[in-house]
Amino acid sequence: MQVKKYQAADTQQAMRLVRAAHGPDAVILDCRSIAGGVEVVVSLEELLESSAPATHSSTMFASAQVNLASARDTRSEREPTALDALFNRRKKAEEQSAPVAKEAVAPNRETAAGPQVVWSQNEELLTMKQELASMKSMLMDQLKGHSWQHASHQTPEYEELNAFLSAMDIDPALGKQLRAEIPADETVSLQREMLKMLLIKKLSVATPPSSGAICLVGPQGAGKTTTIAKIAAQYVLTHGRSDIAILTTDTARVGAQEQLRAYGRILQVPVHVAADEEEAVKTYRLLRKKNLVLIDTAGISFRDKQGISELHRLVSAMQDVQVFLTLPADTENYVQSEIIDAYSAFNARGAVLTRIDEAMRIGGAMSNLIQHRLPLVWCANGPRVPQNLSAADASKLVNMAVRMTKAFEHKRQPITAPKEPEKQAESVPAEVAMARQTQRGSSLNVRV
Incomplete structure (x- = not known):
């Protein structure tokens, strides 16, 4: 089957692209949420049949029309799908909106000719x-x-x-x-040693849990899925594979489930996928008898307040879950602070500092952890499973931060008074120069 995918900020814009490209009779196979919007999958088989050369007989053309009509009737009589629910929700929102907003949107629809690029994807x-x-x-x-x-x-x-x-x-x-x-x-050297001791003392470190339900939350690309695989691999190497399970609720990112399933096949650990909150809660209740349950969640930007609120509702529905915030070390300090503030409603028991190997400095990450009083539990310094995950050690982290500092230390030069600029020869008229020369000569004769 040949298909084509369209991505947009919302369902209405995605359907606008589909209608402009394929007409009102396009066959929609799937509509799912992705990071930044929705993705609509359209079938191209009927479209290819309608665009075939005109050498077909009239009987085949008539039968094709009958098939298309019957397909449309079947689609109209089928049960409502997720796409229909999205359309109904969008229609109700438009009906409740102000008339002024409708008038502002109408000219854009009338002047739109052909597929329009969504403004957020420009x-x-x-x-x-x-x-x-x-x-x-x-x-x-x-x-x-x-x-x-x-x-x-x-x-x-x-x-x-x-x-x-x-x-x-x-x-x-x-x-x-x-x-x-x-x-x-x-002395300077003693001051630095005292500073290191203070940082080690103020950086709170917690012991990684070895049982219960562990849930990782954080932004996209922070390394949650890889960290889940590392924790699972270390547990299997220590305690065996009979009493561990993995649950993922990340249905938005392409390849997230396949990645965890691949690790599950290697470790011979069951991986369960939950499409919504109800399914996640039911699956979690069945898995609670396991000694260790690892829960992977979808990455949500710290600016997506609605997405974070929905994720918080999902995690709160599962009882006795230990939440840990995944914090990437290679992001800017102010971004890390905003991430911690955005996920503060989860009351995370600790943080996982990931991508340390890609960070130039980690002093900013340590500052954010100290200022937000967030304990550090794990440190991940590479993509290898399970080698690049270790329990947090404040002394090792501070010493690593000091070693990274050497590339940013500037050699301080002693402050000296600026030299006076040399006087440049003045360009004066010849008469003035001769007068000055005569004046110098007369003064010289007087002194003699």
Whole structure:
């Protein structure tokens, strides 16, 4: 069967693309939610039949029309599908909306000719979004640098320590608290050792659980699925495969279920898939007799408040679930802080710091964990299963952050007074030059 997929921000825009490309008689096979919108799958078989050469006989053409008509009648008499529910929901929302909004939308429908590109998928807008994100990151770095410069001007006795904190990418507010506990009259090397001890003391670390239900939440691409596979592999190597199960609710990302099923076949661990909240709760109740149940969830952006709310309702429906936040180490510090704030409703018992091997510095991640009082449970520093997952160790993490700092430390040069610029020869008229020369000669004769 030949099919074609259309992706859009919502169902109405997706159907607009389908009608513009294939007409009102397009056969829709599937409609499912994806990251950033919906995806509609259209069958191309009937369309290919209708576009065949005109050499067919009139009898075949008539039978084709009868088949199309019967297919449409069958579709009209079938039970309502998820796509029909989406259409009805969208229609009710439009009926309840204000007339002004309808008038504003109507001209766009009338002037639309052919498939229209959804505004959120416009290449220029995506490029602009990336540029704005990079500009924001650059401005945040500059503001942080200005904060450290201001701190050095206010406390010149901590100038070297401030430079070290800045190179570690420690948040200025946290750096101020740490600096207040370090004597200013100590040597630079001793101040750094005291700073390391303070970071190890303030970075909270929790012991990874070895039983119960473990659920990982976090944004897209944070490494939840791979971390689930690593935890499962380590458990199988230690306790065997008879008392563990994996449950995934990630039906939006392409390949997520296949990835977990592949690991399940390798480890000989059952992998269960739940399409909605009701199915997830029922499956979880059946799996609770297992010693360890690992729950993988769909990645949701920290800006998607509705998606996070729905995920929170799903997790809350399953009793005695230990929630852990998956935090990527290679993202900007302010993004990490927003991720922690967005998922604060889950009351996560700890965090999994992933993609450490792709991060240039991890001082910002440690700052966010300390400031939000979020314990660190696991550290993932690579994609290998199960080698690249270990229990969190504050001492090892701080020492790693110090080693990463060496590439960002700038050699400080002694401050010297700026040299006066050399005076350039003045271009003056010849008469003025001769007068000056005569004046010098007369003064010389007087001195003699």
